[in-house]
Amino acid sequence: MSKPLAMSAVEWQARCELAALYRLIAYYRMTDLIDTHITLRVPGPAQHFLINRYGVAFERMRASDLILIDLQGNVVGGNCNGGKVNAAGFVIHSAIHEARPDLHCIIHTHTASGMAVAAQRDGLLPLTQHALKFYGNLAYHTYEGIALSLEERARLVADLGSHKAMILRNHGLLAAGAGVAAAFHEIYFLERACQAQIQAMSAGVALNIPSEAVCQHTAAQFGRDGIDGIIDLAWQAALSLIDEQRTDWCS
Structure with missing residues (x-):
């Protein structure tokens, strides 16, 4: 379907x-049946954001499957297919969207490697270049059970602080950015860093950790000017892998 007449x-x-981001998360095997969620703030004065219609496989997500809600969880019109929203998804994402206007897109995953690192006391170790992207730039949130309580939102926000990525202990990963490209870049690197850590630890040999100076230097390199150009190039390259689906996801 094309854009509904009543929708901007x-x-x-x-x-x-x-919708394209949902499909890329599926392409890179970061899904968990119908659980986990990605949200995107819709530009404009109203604090509204899009979230998936609960029950749609990420591989088949379409623009019309997304539900527009406000920070209180109310459906606010322009939703093409109706449907329900994952309650935990609303709790987690609404908290961050309200507190961090700089983070327009938020991704939460339950991958095997992400959950494995989330279950480790020391969290993400500085073992790889991918992991060093997050050195000194990664938050942690203590597990409180399934995120259904609105009271947890304040603690989530406090733990995230000024960071863009967070490990939800005993739960999974969370990454965000100013847009879909930036958020995708964050979750991709965080997921790959977790995969590498689990594989390195499974070898049962001593691990080599770079010096503190090298860790700090590498983290600063990832934050250098011009990184946005690389992020956009990576996003376009990833989109090309599912380009034949474009007419379907944008329907």
Whole structure:
């Protein structure tokens, strides 16, 4: 389907971008049946964001499958297919969208490697270049059970602080960015860092950890000016892998 007449072009574009991101998360095998969630704030004065219609496989997500809600969890119109929202998804994402206006897109995953690192007392170790992207730039949130309580939102936000990525202990990963490209870049690197850590530890040999100076230097390199150009190039390259699906996801 094309953009509904009653919907703004801005919202429809956001829907198409988010549907593509859902499909890329599936392409890179970061899904967990119908659970986990990705949200995207719709540009404009109202604090509204898009989230998946609960029950749709990420591989088949379409722009019309996304639900527009406000920070209180109310459906606010322009939703093409109706449906319900994952309650835990609302709790986690609404907290961050309200507190961090700089983070327009938020991704939460339950991958095997992400959960494995989340279960380790020391969390993400500085073992690889991918992991060093997050050196000194990674938050942790203590597990409180399934995120259904609105009271947990304040603690989530406090733990995230000024960071863009967080390990939810005994749970999974969370990454965010100013847009879909930046958020995808964050979760991709965090997931790969977790995969590498689990594989390195499974070898049963001594691990080599770079010096503190090298860790800090590498983290600063990842934060250098111009990284946004690389992020956008990576996003476009990833999109090309599912380009034949474009007419379907933007429907």
